Amino acid sequence: MRDRIFFPLAILLAVGMVLLAVWPAFGRLPDGAVTGDGANYDRIVVEGAFLNKILAGGDVTTELVRDGEGDFLLYIEAQEGLLGPDPEEGPHFRLASDLEVQFSARRIRCTIRMRPADQRGAMQANAIYSVGREGDSGWQTFDLSPEFQDFSFEYDVPRHIGDQAFDYFAVRPVVPEKSRALLIERITFERIG
Template structure:
């Protein structure tokens, strides 16, 4: 085989092998804990495909849906009596170690942009920031309005003690009977001032 044919053919085969090795990652949705990736930790927003990082937990249903603007939204549905009180046993985001360190000892404003689902829409939503063994915000309840609205609360994240724990941010509809669902457009964490000395 002549060099002018062999080398371009070898290059095409090598390029094809590289693309084949990378192909499992193409089109995959982000998974795992929410992280700041070493950027500015004053504001971390989880939106669009990154909402896929939610963990359904318990008997909840969660899935990404396409919104009217082409961005993905998070659908969460829960049946009455299906979840325990612990935030990590229902729909939640796990916060990576970098956020736990950056939020430790700071006041964090947690904002969820949400609305009731079109079918079996929830009238209320509960949010909870859990810092594991050192404490949690408790369930913060909000009345949902038609259309997307921002719902916020501030939490003084306890100072981490000993080995690093796991922080969670839980979102769930209030379910008086049967099942209820809500749609989440984004979740934002804003690191405010230090509340400890």
């Protein structure tokens, strides 16, 4: 085979193999633990496609939906009696070890921008920041309004001792009967003080 035919075919084959290798990654939503950017940890925002990093934990429905403008919202629906007391027993985010280190022994503010879902909308929501065995913020309860609104609480994160694991941030609808659902637009973690 002549060089002027062989080399272009070899280049096309190489490009084709690279495209075939990366094709499954196109269109995939982010998953895994919430992490920082490695430079600025004063304000971490989880929004858009990154809301997909939620773990359902238990018998809960979590999915990304689009609003009227095409932006992602996180839909969470739970049924009565199926949410346990631990954050991992319901919808929650794992916070990676870099956030654990940056938040250790610091006061943080957790803000959730949320509202009731259109169908079976929750009138209240609970949220908690947990560092596992070392403690948690306790469940914070918020009364929801029909429009998106910011709900915040502050927590003094204890100093981490020993091996690092994951911190957890959980948010869920309060379910007095049957099932309830809510929509989340954004979650923000801020180091304060």
